[in-house]
Amino acid sequence: MKNYYSNYYASWEWTEPIVERYLENFTKFDATQANFKGQVYVGVYGPTQVGKTTFILNLIGINENKLNELSQALRGKQSKGKSSTVTATLYEKNPNDNFEIIFPTKEKQTCETCEELSVILKKFRTKVTTQNYEAMDEMIIRIPKSYFYSKNHEDNLIIVDLPGDDTKDESEEKHVENILNKYLVLCKTIVIMEIGTKINNLYQLPLDSMKGWVKDSSRFMIVLTRAASNRDVQEKLLSGKLESLEQMKNYYFNDLERAAIENQGVEEFNIPFFFFELGGSLEVIKNTNKDMYDKLRNFNKKILLN
Known part of the structure; x- marks a missing residue:
């Protein structure tokens, strides 16, 4: 079986050819989308609770000791199991120590704490779900510079946090559908996220625009989260059978290729993927297994950082 992955894909260097390739061949959008010219939009797509926002916060360089607090605030008081992202959202570094929220209508609001941010986002969700909300531009959330340890991606690479297409809230279904229909066409690269134990779900995506991925x-490209959630992976990590990043990649590559052959009839799986x-x-x-934690954290660093 082909070993598709190299050290190249274990670093953030994969962003550079994406930027170069798509800037060279950038489609000219109509007048309503003219502001996107010169930037590459990468959409992060996947079901509710798969970890899209946390993934993006890691990519843009949020400090580990700020990650949980910020992730909770961005939920906007939504309980676990419910979608936290109701519209297309961008996260940026603010040069000062305030949060700044730029709504799709271009209105702005600032606050100082995660608690205040959470309240603002809850009010915005209420507006989307109780009114005939039609604004389709992204919401931009600028995060205080003190929350960052570094910046890992190109200035012209825009990572868009997309709402899950499996929302259980009927009041937001239409808006979510409109957002996905717009941004899945606009984004030149789509990161599809799924839980590592639910690989077969990747071949049952409900949107027609995603079925040929x-x-x-x-x-x-595919990103699998909760990579060590199943017992088989944990046992192999602890026994040393999955000792290196490359071995972990091959473990999931085998599952992805097997599912692709069974579900799609392809001869081989050649989509870039990360876990x-x-x-x-x-x-x-x-909190339960420090050795496994250290190993997984080291894998994350190798993937996320140059």
Whole structure:
């Protein structure tokens, strides 16, 4: 079986050819989308609670000791199990120590604490779900500079946090559908996220625009979260059978290729993919098995940083 992955994909260097390739061949959008010219939009797509926001916060360089607090605030008081992202959202570094929220209508609001941010986002969700909300631009959340340890991606690479397409809230279904229909076309690269134990779900995506992903390695990539959530992976990590980043990649590559052949009839799986253990699930491992935590955290660093 082909070993598709190299050290190249274990670093953030994969962003550079994406930027170069798509800036060279950038589609000219109509007048309503003219502000996107010169920037590459990467959409992060996946079901509710898969960890899209946490993944993005890691990529843009949020400090580990700020990650949980910020992730909770961005939920906007939504309980676990419910979608926290109701519209397309961008996260940026603010040069000062305030949060700044720029709504799709271009209205702005600032605050100083995560608690205040959470209240603001809750009010915004209420507006979307109780009114005929039609604004389709992104919401931009600028995060205080003190929350960052570094910046890992190119200035012209815009990472868009997209709402989950499996929302259980009927009041937001139409807005979410409109947002996904817009941004899944606009984004030149789509990161599809799924839990590592639910790989078969990748071949049952409900949107027509996503069903051909397995045959388009130039546009789609896969990110698997909760990489150490299943017992088999944990046992192999502890026994040393999954000792290196490359071995972990091959473990999941075999599952992805097997599912692709069974579900799509492809001859081989050649979509770039990455795996992470982030956020709450990594915190649980930290508190229960330090050796496994150290190993997974080291894997994350190798993937996220140059």
